[in-house]
Amino acid sequence: xxxxxQAHTFRPRDLVGGHIVIDLLNTVTARxxxxxxxxxxxxxxxxxxxxxxxxxxxxxxxxxxxxxxxxAEAALALDRIRELREALxxxxxxxxxxxxxxxxxxxxxxxxxxxxxxxxxxxxIRGNTPQLQVSVETSGLEYPDHELALQALALxxxxxxxxTRVCPGQRCGWVFIDGSRGGRRRWCDMATCGNSAxxxxxxxxxxxxxxxxxxxxxxxxx
Ligand SMILES: [Zn+2]
Numbered sequence: 518x519x520x521x522x523q524a525h526t527f528r529p530r531d532l533v534g535g536h537i538v539i540d541l542l543n544t545v546t547a548r549x550x551x552x553x554x555x556x557x558x559x560x561x562x563x564x565x566x567x568x569x570x571x572x573x574x575x576x577x578x579x580x581x582x583x584x585x586x587x588x589a590e591a592a593l594a595l596d597r598i599r600e601l602r603e604a605l606x607x608x609x610x611x612x613x614x615x616x617x618x619x620x621x622x623x624x625x626x627x628x629x630x631x632x633x634x635x636x637x638x639x640x641x642i643r644g645n646t647p648q649l650q651v652s653v654e655t656s657g658l659e660y661p662d663h664e665l666a667l668q669a670l671a672l673x674x675x676x677x678x679x680x681t682r683v684c685p686g687q688r689c690g691w692v693f694i695d696g697s698r699g700g701r702r703r704w705c706d707m708a709t710c711g712n713s714a715x716x717x718x719x720x721x722x723x724x725x726x727x728x729x730x731x732x733x734x735x736x737x738x739x
Contacts (some may be wrong), residue, residue: 520545520552527555527565533705535694537571538669539681541598542606543705548690554599559584559591559658562598566661579653580660587658594658601630601662605669609692612673613681631670634663686710 525531534540544555544565556562563581566572584591604626611619637656638649651663680695684705691705704711 520547520554522554522557524557524561525555527561527568529568530706530709531555531565532569533691533693535696536668536672537569538605538665538672539692539694540565540569541602541665542609543691543693544602545606546691547688548606550688550690552690556595556599559588559595562595562661572661572664576653576660580658583653583658591658594662597630597659598662598665600626601666601669604630606692608673609676609681610683612676612678613683627666627669630662630666633659634666637663638667684710686714 531543532540534543545552546555547553556565560581563577563584567574567577604623607620607623608627611623634651634656635649637659638651639655641648641650649667651660651667653660656663677694680700682693682695682702684691684693684703686704686709689705689710693702693705695702704714
């Protein structure tokens with residue numbers, strides 16, 4: 518990704534991807550024009566992770582402390598998660614475009630992240646399901662990266678491609694999984710992209726009507 522890094526306070530409406538891994542991709546906005554990366558530091562990553570509600574708060578507190586004492590390591594861990602995010606974005610959008618073969622560099626990077634995660638993971642059995650589990654104890658500051666790499670593999674194995682879309686909103690480019698009943702969701706969020714598009718259409722229609730009126734109206738009494 519080439520673009521700028523910008524501070525951003527994450528809000529619930531930034532999590533519309535339908536899966537935590539998709540929401541990670543959407544920490545970059547305006548991918549259709551000039552991408553803006555909202556992860557402007559490791560603490561911001563933790564802020565986002567907290568908002569997802571999918572990380573143990575105790576683990577996030579431990580990471581916050583670790584990041585304070587080892588800022589250089591935290592910066593590297595953030596670079597790693599950006600790399601994972603961009604590899605996933607490249608791979609996923611290629612899958613959506615039905616590009617074949619998938620971009621090799623992205624696949625290699627994902628493999629690398631997954632291997633690092635698996636090397637630190639423990640195998641646990643939850644219910645009847647074997648699971649690879651990572652933690653702050655085993656992964657340190659790379660715990661979010663490892664967790665997301667494991668989840669990414671699981672998602673890619675069962676991704677409903679026909680329900681996965683890229684928002685056509687201007688300066689958006691967010692990816693989302695359409696979980697709606699009818700499967701006809703077009704926008705990342707009706708309240709933002711959907712609305713501004715509706716507003717634009719309304720404005721364009723109005724302008725068109727006005728200019729047509731200009732053409733077709735009989736000249737007023739001269
Ligand atoms: Zn959008």
